[in-house]
Amino acid sequence: IQMTQSPSSLSASVGDRVTITCRASQSINNYLNWYQQKPGKAPKLLIYVTSSLQSGVPSRFSGSGSGTDFTLTISSLQPEDSATYYCQQYYRTPNSFGQGSKLEIK
Amino acid sequence: EVQLVESGGDLVQPGGSLRLSCAASGFTFSSDWMSWVRQAPGKGLEWVANINQDGSEKYYVDSVKGRFTISRDNGKNSLYLQMNSLSAEDTAVYYCARDAPRSAGSDYWGQGTLVTVSS
Numbered sequence: 001i002q003m004t005q006s007p008s009s010l011s012a013s014v015g016d017r018v019t020i021t022c023r024a025s026q027s028i029n030n031y032l033n034w035y036q037q038k039p040g041k042a043p044k045l046l047i048y049v050t051s052s053l054q055s056g057v058p059s060r061f062s063g064s065g066s067g068t069d070f071t072l073t074i075s076s077l078q079p080e081d082s083a084t085y086y087c088q089q090y091y092r093t094p095n096s097f098g099q100g101s102k103l104e105i106k
Numbered sequence: 107e108v109q110l111v112e113s114g115g116d117l118v119q120p121g122g123s124l125r126l127s128c129a130a131s132g133f134t135f136s137s138d139w140m141s142w143v144r145q146a147p148g149k150g151l152e153w154v155a156n157i158n159q160d161g162s163e164k165y166y167v168d169s170v171k172g173r174f175t176i177s178r179d180n181g182k183n184s185l186y187l188q189m190n191s192l193s194a195e196d197t198a199v200y201y202c203a204r205d206a207p208r209s210a211g212s213d214y215w216g217q218g219t220l221v222t223v224s225s
Binding site: 031033035037042043044045048049052054084086088090091093094095096097098099100 | 141143150151152153156165166167168201206208209210211212213215216217218
């Protein structure tokens with residue numbers, strides 16, 4: 001299953017609402033997760049099964065979608081949100097990732 | 107506290123072999139699926155393999171099938187990745203990760219270990 005994210009990179013200001021999209025090449029039954037990765041660090045799980053917030057993750061992060069189209073939204077961007085974000089499908093092995101979306105703070 | 111600590115990364119020549127280890131603590135290791143994920147320098151994440159609780163089910167990405175073997179020792183709380191016939195394309199940081207129940211993603215990750223394949 002191919003996962004395609006857009007945009008590949010984006011720049012936004014503190015306080016902005018940011019949306020990253022992920023499209024699967026076939027239906028993945030909502031088994032879609034989102035990760036945040038900062039340089040030199042391991043990925044961190046943000047959202048699982050499309051819209052469930054992982055424990056300890058700020059509520060400004062949310063996920064939505066169904067079928068093949070999914071969205072990660074940051075409601076009010078903070079400086080510490082500068083990172084690369086990846087979607088991953090867990091519907092079928094190999095549990096493929098999207099190519100990543102690099103978010104920079106203006 | 108959940109901890110995953112990878113080891114075994116090294117510089118290896120093309121065609122060579124390497125065995126990575128991941129020591130787990132802070133959770134019931136024998137109850138969870140485990141995965142290996144890699145990241146080539148400056149590139150994105152690539153899922154490599156996973157294994158079920160008792161080691162009876164194993165899955166691999168096509169690019170490593172027949173060359174890599176995932177295994178586990180529940181008595182030692184350890185996950186392994188045996189890598190054979192290595193090529194430059196296998197150069198990456200390799201992460202081990204715990205798979206949360208009900209396909210809820212990989213919720214804990216190690217710090218990664220670097221494998222460099224070069225002559």
